[in-house]
Amino acid sequence: TCENNLLVVENLSVNMRNSREKLICNLHFSIPQGEVFGLVGESGSGKSLTATVILGMLSKSLEVTSGSVKLGQSEITSLSERELRKIRGQDIAYLSQNYQSFFTPFIKVGKQFIEIIRCHTDMSKKEAKKVAIHWLDKVHLPAERVFNSFPDELSGGQLQRASIASAIMFRPKLIIADEPTTALDVLTGERILDLLCELKEELNCSILLISHDLKHIINRTNTVGVMYGGNIVEMGKTSAVVSEPIHPYTKLLLQSRLKLNKHIPHVLPTMLGEPGLVAKEGCPFSKRCPSVMKSCDKVVPVNTLNNHHFAACHLVNTEREEQYVTR
Ligand code: SF4
Ligand code: MG
Secondary structure, three states: OHHHEEEEEEEEEEEEOOOOOEEEEEEEEEEEOOOEEEEEOOOOOOHHHHHHHHOOOOOOOEEEEEEEEEEOOEEHHHOOHHHHHHHHHHOEEEEOOOHHHOOOOOOOHHHHHHHHHHHHOOOOHHHHHHHHHHHHHHOOOOHHHHHOOOHHHOOHHHHHHHHHHHHHOOOOOEEEEEOOOOOOOHHHHHHHHHHHHHHHHHHOOEEEEEEOOHHHHHOOOOEEEEEEOOEEEEEEEHHHHHHOOOOHHHHHHHHHHHHHHOOOOOOOOOOOOOOOOOOOOOOOOOOOOOOOOHHHHOOOOOEEEOOOEEEEOHHHHHHHHHHHHHO
């Protein structure tokens, strides 16, 4: 399976420059060709930062202190800015919630498409228009009308679709979708995610889908990584993680989702302590964990179970030890 991995992230850590504090801690995950990988967790857990590293757009105040990010044969962390720009334009498409700022106001959408296309190719304006119309049509927009519209004449959903069309025109190998539906109403957002999955088939690309909300991840991803405090605390086939969660944080995420499902308005995600409260020593979740034990704030839990579904939690080890004892 290693050969068909498009993206391989190994042992990746990111710190504030000249600081020992890790913002991302020893991340390991890979995305096979043609698959969708989900990263889920609260805001501030390091999801977007991970995307930033993959895009080679890490801010100057941060530094990669260990690890590697490989897209195909390219080691992202050691490419020049020029090489990165090429990869961002062609191999990786990036979608965010800020689709409003994707297009310049007061310039017709079509004109902006043509500029982008002619910046990457030597097509004539006429050929470029054909390409633009083709992709606007692929994202199920009334292509001619959108082409001739100004950005502020389009709805949020239409603008997000147009930005997707523009991002995928060069047939990227990887689409990074970082909370692409946050600024949209629920139904429009669902349709955008469905569109992404449809385009994945069309382009035969891979997707990194980032969301704070498990419901976006559950039926759309092959594999999911649950992030907390810069760590992936649980990872596995999405179906396995959802049906048999191991880590207490994953369980809480799933529970809060079930409660929301039942339309009990006053029961919002019941987490202990403040969101984003990360323990500096031991298990990062120990300050909020309902199952916290004595050793948790001293000893860092390591990933256990097997390669296909793991969690970093001392409970897993304890249960295992007990199993060994009784055997
Ligand atoms: Fe909770 Fe301890 Fe497991 Fe961390 S290691 S998730 S604090 S039980
Ligand atoms: Mg984010």
